[in-house]
Every structure is written in C-alpha cells, then in structure tokens.
Amino acid sequence: MVKLIVAKASNDVIGKDNDLIWHLPADMRFFTQTTKGHIVVMGRRNWDSIPLKYRPLSDRINVVITRNDAFHDPGCSVFHSIEEAIAFYKTDDTRDIFIIGGGQIYTHAIKHNLVDEMFVTHIDQAFEGDTWFPAIDETVWQKEPVMSHPKDEKNAYSFTVFKYALKTKK
Numbered sequence: 001m002v003k004l005i006v007a008k009a010s011n012d013v014i015g016k017d018n019d020l021i022w023h024l025p026a027d028m029r030f031f032t033q034t035t036k037g038h039i040v041v042m043g044r045r046n047w048d049s050i051p052l053k054y055r056p057l058s059d060r061i062n063v064v065i066t067r068n069d070a071f072h073d074p075g076c077s078v079f080h081s082i083e084e085a086i087a088f089y090k091t092d093d094t095r096d097i098f099i100i101g102g103g104q105i106y107t108h109a110i111k112h113n114l115v116d117e118m119f120v121t122h123i124d125q126a127f128e129g130d131t132w133f134p135a136i137d138e139t140v141w142q143k144e145p146v147m148s149h150p151k152d153e154k155n156a157y158s159f160t161v162f163k164y165a166l167k168t169k170k
C-alpha cells in the first residue's frame with residue numbers, strides 16, 4: 001500500500017528555507033512510530049534537509065528521488081521517478097511505502113493518483129513559508145481523526161492527525 005504522511009499548517013505551509021518550521025516532538029513521535037519498519041520515499045531536497053545525525057532515518061528503507069544521475073549516497077536507494085520507486089517496492093508485502101515529502105514529491109504523488117491513504121497532521125496555526133501541501137479534494141478523500149494533542153510545554157501548537165482514505169477504491 002502507498003501511504004503519505006505530512007504535517008501542515010492551517011494555511012497549508014509545510015516548510016521554509018528547506019527546513020521544517022515548527023518543533024512538535026509529539027507529532028515527530030507519531031511520524032516515527034507510523035513509518036518505522038517501512039519504506040520512506042522522499043525528494044532529494046527533503047533528504048538534504050535531514051540533519052546528518054538522523055540520516056538515514058533509522059529502521060526504515062530510505063529512498064531518494066532525484067533527476068541527477070550522479071547522485072549516490074550509501075544511506076539510501078536512489079530512483080529517478082516516484083513511479084519507478086513504487087513499482088520496485090510494491091512487491092514487498094511486508095512493508096508499506098510512505099511518501100514523506102517534500103512539496104514537489106507530495107504534489108506529484110497526489111496529482112498522479114499514486115497514494116492510497118494519507119496521515120495528515122493539521123497544526124492549529126498558520127505560518128509563513130515557501131513550500132505548501134496541495135489542497136485536499138474532500139470529494140475524493142474521506143477523513144477521520146486519529147489523535148489530537150493539546151499545546152503544552154514541549155509542543156507550542158495544538159494539532160490533530162487525520163487519516164484520509166479514498167472514497168472510491170482505485
């Protein structure tokens with residue numbers, strides 16, 4: 001199954017200056033627990049943005065998408081299109097494929113109907129940024145809440161995670 005996971009601000013912003021904007025450890029924990037043991041597919045810019053001490057993301061198969069034939073890194077597998085990466089890993093029945101961004105990769109995956117299910121963290125705050133998550137078409141996707149977290153001393157903003165499933169199966 002191809003899943004997507006993202007955290008977005010109330011104005012759909014997801015990043016700025018090739019970095020995350022907010023620090024929400026509770027949401028990061030949800031991301032880690034949800035993706036552990038699976039395959040994470042990301043754009044080359046997202047890969048570059050992950051601090052070296054966390055890269056590759058542990059206990060996951062890290063897959064990087066780039067148009068650059070010269071790109072190699074011992075920490076990841078490299079593909080030159082998302083479709084190729086999905087076709088390669090779809091034969092693995094034991095793991096899900098998670099599209100983990102950033103903006104270009106999310107937009108391509110949704111526009112080309114590559115995704116079966118999404119976990120979207122809605123942060124109750126708008127931010128300035130330079131990268132956005134595409135609008136979610138609610139005639140296509142049905143959402144249900146998975147968990148909510150209040151603002152607290154470690155998490156500066158409250159948020160709710162929603163699971164989106166396709167209304168009509170592919």
Ligand SMILES: NC(=O)c1ccc[n+]([C@@H]2O[C@H](COP(=O)([O-])OP(=O)(O)OC[C@H]3O[C@@H](n4cnc5c(N)ncnc54)[C@H](OP(=O)(O)O)[C@@H]3O)[C@@H](O)[C@H]2O)c1
Nearest residue numbers: 007015018019020043044045046066067101102103104105
């Ligand atoms: N809030 C969240 O949940 C979340 C999650 C992930 C990332 N982010 C944020 O998103 C931002 C990064 O997103 P971004 O849109 O700038 O970059 P991105 O999607 O991470 O990566 C873009 C790169 O991927 C490659 N690429 C894109 N489309 C391709 C295609 N169709 N075929 C082959 N390769 C392709 C290209 O690499 P080459 O240039 O090497 O060819 C392109 O430069 C950062 O601010 C990051 O912090 C936020």
